[in-house]
Amino acid sequence: MKYFIRGLFLSLVMSLPVLAQTELLDKVAVIVDQGVVLESEVRTLVDEVKADAAAKNQRLPSDEALRTQAIERLILKSLQLQMAEKMGIRVSDPQLDQTIANIAAGENATVEQLRTELAGQGIAYNDYREQVREEIIMGEVRRANVRRRIYITQQEIDNLMDLIEQQGSAQAEYELGHILIGFPPETTDTDVADARERADKVMKLLDEGSEFSRIAIAASSGSEALDGGNMGWMNINAMPTLFAEAVQGKRKGDIIGPIRSGAGFHILKILDTRGIEVVEVEEVHARHILIQPSIILSEDRARKMLEEFKAQVIAGEADFAELAKEHSADPGSALRGGDLGWADPNIYVPEFKQALANLEPGEYSDPVRTQHGWHLMQLLERRIDDATEQRKEDKAYQLLFNRKFTEESENWLREMRDSAYIEVLSK
Incomplete structure (x- = not known):
């Protein structure tokens, strides 16, 4: 033992220069x-x-x-x-x-x-x-x-949306179709009434699906009548003020009018647009019954329950809503007969979303397993919703958030550093 301690002591002494060098x-x-x-x-x-x-x-x-x-x-x-x-x-x-x-x-x-x-x-x-x-x-x-630390008011969002709208409108261009139901010289009230009646008839034909260019050639008093009423591409700031105000917020394919001016009644069709952001999203209206497997309810039995429910509903022996109220484990929708309301399908888990994508309105799915359990679902309706305004609001919010996040990050770091103990040692 004595020799071991002496050897350990010598090894420590010999390693001191090495430790000093490491330090x-x-x-x-x-x-x-x-x-x-x-x-x-x-x-x-x-x-x-x-x-x-x-x-x-x-x-x-x-x-x-x-x-x-x-x-x-x-x-x-x-x-x-x-x-x-x-x-x-x-x-x-x-x-x-x-x-x-x-x-x-x-x-x-x-x-x-x-x-x-x-x-x-x-x-x-x-x-x-x-x-x-x-x-x-x-x-x-x-x-x-x-x-x-970030707070954004609705007023800030609205102000920024207005600014974006103004900047975007400077780039907005429309390809317009134009039909003019003109007034004769020395227009009388009767002339105005007659022109209005003809304009209303044109609008009715267009609403019923008549071809815009054909009616323009036949009925328009405008200079572009022989071109099917096509006025070509125009920047929104370059077109007549009356037209510019009328097309604001309208989309491709929209028919606008009749609009009265000193020349007569104008009917416009937006043939195409560019420089304008339009966001459309598909929404689905669906309902479902959720069965969650447990210790006393096996996976196989849960799936078979939904298969039986589907057969009963199709045969007219049971009502989907009543089955959902009685059996569904989704408390949010069960009281509504399983109704999930209108929603963007992207909010659903992938398996649920995919099953809905494969259905036609009115159809029922086979039982589908997700992380929540087994689902029997029915697609009720689909629709295309214009999400342009929501996208603009989201964009304005994100821009404000990013700006404030950068500012507040600097403030937060400075405050954290000011409250910390910092000692810079000599080099």
Whole structure:
């Protein structure tokens, strides 16, 4: 034992120079609350900035200024990662792998190609993975803390929508069809009444599906009558004010009129548009019965129950709504006889959405398994809904959110740094 202790003592003494050398290789550069920034981290970041600047042929400030900026960035990084630790934010390896695969796909490359590219730049893949992991974590921390600081009023959204509308309208162009039911010279009230009656008849024919160009050739007093009433493409700011006001908010195929002017009654058809965003979404109206398997109700029995319900409903032996009220495990729709109302099918889980896509109005599905259980569904109706205004509002909201998120992120980081204990140690 004596010789063992003596040998251990000698080995410790002999290793002291090595430990001293190791200590000299790295040291604490900054104390940041409960964490530290190492000198090696500062040097690595400065070297990365220099390499990037050299590749872009950019001039850089002094090494001292670079060091100051690098330390500041690493302080903020440390504070965010410490907060993530307190909040319990983690990024699993599968989530990290998926993010890296998405990054590679965004560059039209595979993960293997990305690894090769990193190796060519002298970057270890494991180091890159951890950098990405930290970026994801910091992003989650920022979103969690900054989102609750953002408040957007409906008035702000409306104002921005008006501004977008004004900017967009300057680019809006319409291809217009035009029929003019003209007034004779020295127009009398009788002339106006007669013209109005003819205009109403033209509108009735068009509503019944008559060809616009044929009626324009036959009945229009306009100069473009022989062209089927086609006025060609016109910017909304270049067309007559009367027309510009009439076509605002209208869509391709819409027929507008009769509109009275000093020349007579005008009937317009929007033949086509460009420079105008129109968003249409398909909505479905469906109902369903949900049966959830349990310890006492097997998967097979749940499925067979719905098969029996389907057969009974088709045979007229049972009512779908009554079955839903009695048996469905979906409390939100069961009281309404399983009715889900009108909805964008994208809100449903993939299996449910796909089953609805395969149905014609009135048809019943076979039992469908989703994460919620077994469903028997019926598609009641489909419709195309104009979501342009909703999309504009969503766009305005997102623009405001992004602007405020950037502003509040800076404020949040500054406040976090000001309240933290920071000690920059001598170099």
